[in-house]
Amino acid sequence: MTPPVIILVRPQLGENIGLAARAMANFGLSELRLSCPRDLWPNPSAILASASASQVINKAQVYYDTDASMADLHYVFAATVRPRRMEKSVFIPSEAVGQTLPERWGILFGPENAGLSNEEISKANALIHIPTSPLFGSLNLSHAVAICCYEWGRLLSLPPHSCKNRSSEEASKLDVSLLLDHLEQALEESGFFLPAHKKEKMVWNLRSVFQRARLTQQEVRTLRGAVRALKGTS
Amino acid sequence: MTPPVIILVRPQLGENIGLAARAMANFGLSELRLSCPRDLWPNPSAILASASASQVINKAQVYYDTDASMADLHYVFAATVRPRRMEKSVFIPSEAVGQTLPERWGILFGPENAGLSNEEISKANALIHIPTSPLFGSLNLSHAVAICCYEWGRLLSLPPHSCKNRSSEEASKLDVSLLLDHLEQALEESGFFLPAHKKEKMVWNLRSVFQRARLTQQEVRTLRGAVRALKGTS
Numbered sequence: 001m002t003p004p005v006i007i008l009v010r011p012q013l014g015e016n017i018g019l020a021a022r023a024m025a026n027f028g029l030s031e032l033r034l035s036c037p038r039d040l041w042p043n044p045s046a047i048l049a050s051a052s053a054s055q056v057i058n059k060a061q062v063y064y065d066t067d068a069s070m071a072d073l074h075y076v077f078a079a080t081v082r083p084r085r086m087e088k089s090v091f092i093p094s095e096a097v098g099q100t101l102p103e104r105w106g107i108l109f110g111p112e113n114a115g116l117s118n119e120e121i122s123k124a125n126a127l128i129h130i131p132t133s134p135l136f137g138s139l140n141l142s143h144a145v146a147i148c149c150y151e152w153g154r155l156l157s158l159p160p161h162s163c164k165n166r167s168s169e170e171a172s173k174l175d176v177s178l179l180l181d182h183l184e185q186a187l188e189e190s191g192f193f194l195p196a197h198k199k200e201k202m203v204w205n206l207r208s209v210f211q212r213a214r215l216t217q218q219e220v221r222t223l224r225g226a227v228r229a230l231k232g233t234s
Numbered sequence: 235m236t237p238p239v240i241i242l243v244r245p246q247l248g249e250n251i252g253l254a255a256r257a258m259a260n261f262g263l264s265e266l267r268l269s270c271p272r273d274l275w276p277n278p279s280a281i282l283a284s285a286s287a288s289q290v291i292n293k294a295q296v297y298y299d300t301d302a303s304m305a306d307l308h309y310v311f312a313a314t315v316r317p318r319r320m321e322k323s324v325f326i327p328s329e330a331v332g333q334t335l336p337e338r339w340g341i342l343f344g345p346e347n348a349g350l351s352n353e354e355i356s357k358a359n360a361l362i363h364i365p366t367s368p369l370f371g372s373l374n375l376s377h378a379v380a381i382c383c384y385e386w387g388r389l390l391s392l393p394p395h396s397c398k399n400r401s402s403e404e405a406s407k408l409d410v411s412l413l414l415d416h417l418e419q420a421l422e423e424s425g426f427f428l429p430a431h432k433k434e435k436m437v438w439n440l441r442s443v444f445q446r447a448r449l450t451q452q453e454v455r456t457l458r459g460a461v462r463a464l465k466g467t468s
Contacts, residue, residue: 019374023373023374025370026367026371053370087453132261133259133260133261135262136260136287138256138260139257143253143256143380146381150381153366154328183460187464190466192460206460209444209453212446213443215443222440226440229421229426230420230465231464232466
């Protein structure tokens with residue numbers, strides 16, 4: 001069992017980045033990624049707030065594209081506060097970390113003001129929802145990270161679970177993303193996305209199907225071959 | 235079951251007081267007490283950090299004596315990071331909130347720099363210990379409060395269950411089977427199943443992807459449309 005990679009998408013406040021890094025160190029997580037942070041990196045207020053969790057904060061990787069920030073991961077949860085109308089499984093944190101997960105996995109957290117976009121969420125395999133009071137749902141970003149890290153730490157002190165055997169390695173997010181790009185382009189050329197204003201929703205729906213299926217590398221190859229064959233370009 | 239009173243003993247940073255109040259509101263707690271806060275109260279940075287958890291922060295009570303801050307409570311946990319040599323029961327947060335407790339109970343949290351004194355701890359009924367990495371045990375005060383509040387909230391919603399956020403009805407086995415027949419026939423016509431002796435294995439692989447995805451009726455329609463479009467027969 002490996003701990004998740006924590007990806008903060010468009011984080012605004014250095015303090016929250018630093019406090020998230022500190023919470024990660026508290027519970028044995030080490031890999032922090034920042035996708036399009038608002039402020040310049042390295043950010044002195046993040047370093048100050050990390051309270052010497054230097055092995056996390058100093059190794060944080062910055063990406064200028066959220067797809068790139070998760071390209072090498074094989075399973076990604078998106079943390080959401082508000083329910084979203086999407087065809088994805090929703091887990092509370094204790095259930096999420098208890099899933100049978102591939103070695104490289106991560107959790108996406110959205111920015112303080114607005115959370116993740118629907119497009120970002122559509123690229124995740126499943127959702128993590130931290131249940132909060134109906135009267136005051138607005139969680140601080142670093143608290144959301146800390147609660148997920150805490151649940152990971154809590155899991156480690158439980159007896160180890162058996163894990164499922166899969167005959168082929170699980171596909172990376174990049175493999176799946178390339179497959180979906182290929183499928184979308186083929187469908188675009190075939191005139192599938194009509195009327196045009198419905199395209200975005202149709203794309204999300206298709207993406208959700210394949211994200212949910214947790215494809216293996218072999219399945220990605222098979223599906224790409226199938227798209228080529230159907231298009232008559234194999 | 236009533237939620238605990240949260241008592242911050244000698245808190246130093248207004249931000250942490252505000253973030254603790256916010257976490258309390260997130261999980262349905264409302265009673266915050268401050269024993270000998272370092273800075274004048276009301277503290278503007280605490281109010282700012284509370285992010286409008288005004289029903290908690292505006293009602294926070296200030297005490298100049300920790301004994302007085304817990305005088306009306308019938309059971310008090312002291313939160314500690316370091317183990318203490320004391321003859322007291324130690325609970326992790328999930329166990330602590332699950333105890334049979336009197337109606338008026340609380341949790342004491344010490345200051346950022348040093349935690350609670352041994353004398354303060356000696357006055358508590360039991361200890362709460364949040365397990366952390368042996369390499370980096372220093373928890374942010376507001377995170378410690380948030381984790382205890384989160385466990386309280388989790389207890390209220392027990393037993394945990396995952397829910398599927400699905401807006402369309404799950405497809406029947408027949409719907410999925412017809413989709414797969416359609417896909418296979420289209421692929422057959424496109425010359426996909428070559429060499430022929432591998433066809434059976436390829437079909438199984440494709441079927442397992444779509445069975446695993448647990449498609450909705452809407453998704454089955456979308457996928458049938460996609461196959462038609464790719465074949466140029468839509």
